[in-house]
Amino acid sequence: MSSKNFSFAAKIKESGDIRKIISVINEYNxxxxxxxxxxxxxxxxxxxxxxxxxxxxxxxxxxxDYILSSVQEPLFIKIKIHLPRRARAxxxxxxxxxxxxxxxxxMEFDTQETKKDDTLVxxxxxxxSQSVKAFLDYLKTTYAxxxxxxxxxxxxxxxxxxxxxxxxxxxxFAHDQGDHxxxxxxxDINSIxxxxxxLGYDPEDIFMKIYENxxxxxxxxGENFYADYQVIQLKPDTSLHCFQLPCGGNVYILENATExxxxxxxxxxxxxxxxxxxxxxxLWQNDKKKKLFISHGDADHCGGAGYIGMVPYSHPETIDLIxxxxxxxxxxxxxxxxxxxxxTMIGTFSKWLPPDSYQKFQPSDKDKVGxxxxxxxxxxxxxxxxxxxxxxxxxxxxxxxxxxxxxxFFTVDSCLNLxxxxxxxxxxxxxxxxFMTSVNVDSDLARKERKDLLExxxxxxxxxxxxxxxxxxxxxxxxxxxxKLAVFGETTRYRHS
Numbered sequence: 208m209s210s211k212n213f214s215f216a217a218k219i220k221e222s223g224d225i226r227k228i229i230s231v232i233n234e235y236n237x238x239x240x241x242x243x244x245x246x247x248x249x250x251x252x253x254x255x256x257x258x259x260x261x262x263x264x265x266x267x268x269x270x271x272d273y274i275l276s277s278v279q280e281p282l283f284i285k286i287k288i289h290l291p292r293r294a295r296a297x298x299x300x301x302x303x304x305x306x307x308x309x310x311x312x313x314m315e316f317d318t319q320e321t322k323k324d325d326t327l328v329x330x331x332x333x334x335x336s337q338s339v340k341a342f343l344d345y346l347k348t349t350y351a352x353x354x355x356x357x358x359x360x361x362x363x364x365x366x367x368x369x370x371x372x373x374x375x376x377x378x379x380f381a382h383d384q385g386d387h388x389x390x391x392x393x394x395d396i397n398s399i400x401x402x403x404x405x406l407g408y409d410p411e412d413i414f415m416k417i418y419e420n421x422x423x424x425x426x427x428x429g430e431n432f433y434a435d436y437q438v439i440q441l442k443p444d445t446s447l448h449c450f451q452l453p454c455g456g457n458v459y460i461l462e463n464a465t466e467x468x469x470x471x472x473x474x475x476x477x478x479x480x481x482x483x484x485x486x487x488x489x490l491w492q493n494d495k496k497k498k499l500f501i502s503h504g505d506a507d508h509c510g511g512a513g514y515i516g517m518v519p520y521s522h523p524e525t526i527d528l529i530x531x532x533x534x535x536x537x538x539x540x541x542x543x544x545x546x547x548x549x550x551t552m553i554g555t556f557s558k559w560l561p562p563d564s565y566q567k568f569q570p571s572d573k574d575k576v577g578x579x580x581x582x583x584x585x586x587x588x589x590x591x592x593x594x595x596x597x598x599x600x601x602x603x604x605x606x607x608x609x610x611x612x613x614x615x616f617f618t619v620d621s622c623l624n625l626x627x628x629x630x631x632x633x634x635x636x637x638x639x640x641x642f643m644t645s646v647n648v649d650s651d652l653a654r655k656e657r658k659d660l661l662e663x664x665x666x667x668x669x670x671x672x673x674x675x676x677x678x679x680x681x682x683x684x685x686x687x688x689x690x691k692l693a694v695f696g697e698t699t700r701y702r703h704s
Contacts, residue, residue: 289351310331436448444463466588508620512561514560
């Protein structure tokens with residue numbers, strides 16, 4: 208008997224099937240936690256979440272043929288029938304369709320007064336090929352017909368097969384994971400739409416925005432990849448490079464003649480493009496001693512660490528968060544279904560390959576900076592960074608890096624210059640806000656976190672006779688001017704050449 212809830216997609220063939228499925232669950236002492244069914248979208252699938260799951264219960268469901276175990280590629284044939292102008296022609300055709308068991312998903316009829324015959328356009332669900340063959344055999348002996356289209360993926364499909372069509376559309380974002388994953392993921396997406404519907408959102412709009420999320424990531428790879436970058440020369444042989452990727456978080460590289468420190472990796476799906484970009488700039492090459500720092504466990508900050516293949520410096524709780532599969536780990540929203548599903552969704556779409564271990568930081572001679580406890584220190588490129596532990600507003604285990612000599616403060620996702628983020632990136636980032644209602648796992652703590660970070664930055668700016676750089680997790684490197692964040696220097700667009 209499993210203590211975790213079990214979710215599955217069920218076949219619905221008759222009007223009483225949901226009641227029968229629940230009877231099977233009850234027979235094996237299962238407990239129904241949630242049923243999601245919308246006949247307007249798809250009358251053939253229902254999603255169940257049950258507690259007290261057991262192997263006997265699964266056997267009972269399989270034996271009763273209620274488990275949907277695969278997603279079939281839908282087949283459709285669109286035909287144009289040339290009708291003579293006589294009474295009851297359409298009625299006869301539809302009667303034969305019913306007798307053959309054909310599912311008609313689209314019908315168009317319009318009398319053309321200037322033509323000698325009328326046309327009836329039908330789109331047929333061709334999964335049951337024998338039924339369609341029998342119907343076509345009848346038609347071709349009676350009417351002139353044209354095959355207009357035969358396609359496995361038609362954007363104009365009616366709502367009765369919405370889920371299966373949608374599953375096949377998002378399959379390419381699942382990166383070769385099987386039908387079981389696609390069905391499970393589809394149930395999760397359905398849960399997102401169900402939860403957000405309570406907040407007044409249109410479920411179909413949610414489905415399309417989820418698709419848009421995956422499409423945006425996949426459409427910004429290879430020759431479509433770009434980054435906006437800034438370079439700050441700290442010493443004659445030491446520079447900081449900031450790369451704003453098409454989607455998600457920034458990647459920073461601090462380098463001198465002998466060392467290279469990468470701060471966050473971006474999404475895993477961008478790894479090859481990031482390495483190609485680094486080669487273009489002569490960064491992160493094998494002639495340098497390399498170190499990797501991971502600020503926190505979101506996919507757009509640590510998702511490429513596994514591809515880099517080195518153990519990063521990070522908070523141990525970040526590794527635990529990654530293993531939990533929930534970005535809201537140890538926060539007030541940890542129990543949120545939306546947080547868990549978003550973690551799975553964005554991890555899948557972005558080819559998340561996070562680290563599975565961490566390196567410990569060196570001790571520090573400081574206990575606290577401002578409102579933040581000191582977690583340790585990190586030496587790189589001739590500087591010793593103080594590692595600060597966040598309040599956990601954006602995410603539990605998030606860390607900041609501070610070095611007063613260089614004037615560098617990596618505030619990552621807890622302090623952003625939102626005005627510096629481009630419109631296309633802002634649009635993409637808003638999808639996360641929509642799915643989770645907030646990108647911060649604790650909004651109250653997040654507001655305090657930003658306030659406390661800006662206080663430190665403002666104090667250090669006032670004491671310094673040179674720029675003090677705020678290195679945000681998204682958007683441009685900024686400085687404080689008149690109490691507000693302002694973009695420092697120039698930002699240049701990079702594209703592969």
